[in-house]
Amino acid sequence: MATPSLTPATVITGASSGIGEALARRLAAQEKQTLVLVARRQDKLAALAAELKTAHGAHVETIVLDLEVPGAAAQLLADVEARGLAIDTLINNAGFGLNNLFTDMPLDRIQGMMQLNMVALTELCHGVLPGMRLRRQGRIMNIASVAAFQACPRFAVYGATKAYVLMFSEALDAEERKHGIHVTAVCPGATATEFHDVAGNHGTLAAKMMDTAETVADSALSALNAGRPVVVTGLLNKPLPFFIRLMPRRLATWFAGVVVKR
Template sequence: MPGTALITGASSGLGAEFAEQLAARGQDLVLLARSADRLAELAARLGRAHGVRAEVLVQDLAEPDAARRVGAELAARGLAVDLLVNNAGFGTCGRFEENGAGRDHDQLMVNVVALVGLTHEVLPGMLARGAGAVLNVASTAAFQPTPYFAVYGASKTFVLDFGLALRQEYRRRGIKVLTLCPGPVETGFFEVIGTRKAAVTGSFAQPGPVVRAALRALDRDRAYVTPGLSNLVAAHLAPRRPRTLAAVVAERISRGARDAEKTAPPAPRAAERAA
């Protein structure tokens, strides 16, 4: 896809991998995260390696007016976004009352509010040009209730349903909408949560294959993609169980993550760096 891609959470993990693979396709980039130094280094490297234009946009997506600020900065720089990759997000793990209201608030601001707001900012321009794409990063947690990941799982269910709904609205108006639902991926996500046992399956994918699967699915105008056979099977089986039974099963699977000894997480808003 020609033009410019805006990638959130671009300083590491899946976001940095999206930047790498899109630059290799010849796509110009706007890299957004909180870490200015990391973004600048990545932008310079990709510009040299692939001859693309790579701009840096530093913004904390947990702030209430983050999407408006991003939209204003894009307009000021004369940048039109042809592909929005809503990748930034983070999770919490543990008993709901122990996670803290402030942390869960920031989680929802990044995972849900900023994602919707950025889509509002760039979609009108795509419609005016008659083409564009939105790629939202959800999770296999989107397919069932997830005790001890209650807010994270619910936020990813929102992302999946939001993406599927938008796809139906815009598929005949030149806009592609894909939702990526990966299982555990080797990124900074689990450092933020504080334990690798949050990957309840015990296995991790690498960012490269996950992003390649997502971009292939986008090229084919798929509605959603769940990379990995076991993830695909689980995603298709979960919605066929009664919701209460799915919650019971998920609670038993998630107990290990709940009870794991956790390392101290970074400050809540630093978690935006995780994909």
Template structure:
């Protein structure tokens, strides 16, 4: 029976990945900060699907957390067949007025922890000549976004990094996919301190279940990336290639300004 490690598994897209994979008879290692939420989810999935679910409660914004997660899997004798780097957060606001520590924590979680986890589990997959990695990015990865400057940049990093790994690892039997969801029905807007009016204006919300279904389908097809969302969301990913940079940034600044 395969085993999937999912970060940010206590809610939103990560929780939906756990539920979907459990229904497909996949053992799980679920990682997030909230031990209570993870334990409740683990108990539910064990009872419903008769699978093994290991809980690792760690705050991946802490530099030592990835080492501790990896050490826990080694101590338990667990083999990770599917790594899902889902944990991440955003922060709305003009960069100069934002909390500097929070911006650094965002890069630590969205990028550093993702790279570190990938670097620890990918070599094992290459030796086995099997395995998959799903990195969760965003449609924000396709252009800079004023007032979400660090978040959009962090997701552009995830997209670029993942696509390069897709090319490097195909011949070793390892699949790498980056998923770029549009606005999704999660706590993202609240956690990112979005102004209520802007959050309400987010059009064409996708459910976490739709994101998971389309992602797993794209992984099976061997694709390098998948954009999940409304037609408007998918159109936004094309703008940077057809609109002059200054024009694009002026439009985005007006759209995202509170």
């Protein structure tokens, strides 16, 4: 139940492409909830919002925002509230990685990645939880990655941001469960999205074994609805965390490096 004057809403960051776009499509078809789609590309968001309104009669709002900018999360929360909406499902999906050696990456790109993948995600969780606690219900989905389970050469910072998302989300779920709030960390393997164009991942082994964004979205939403704290998506990826735990750490790191070698 939302605060009386506010309408419950689902916020999806990074909804202009890939997994976020697939999640928006599924949620518009499956739930009657107002959707708030967030990303930087206004044209993509507007086209998706129009499609979802026509196809499902969904109520969809769009917010154009760069979440790498410090303070953007607070701006997003204020904007959502000003629209008369209360976030009862938060999907922290926006994120990017870069396939490169750490020393060859410009510092501003590293800072942007950390800001988007970790800081904005954390600030959004912090901002929505008080309202969720008051209403004694809420769902948070944080998109991590299978990169979270071991060190990732050529994705050193990205892998570390995703390890943060996984650990943070699991801890948060344990803290918030008694308040009626569930937090689900989603760990996809390689997925066919624009992620690999941005990362410069083409020609790698990872790019040869991709799931679709739609199958990832389906697994992610099943886990969210079941209140599961962690889901690894994709049949081939599911046993990965188990085998990685059995391996010497150096071997797991080497293996991760092989998968993204260009």
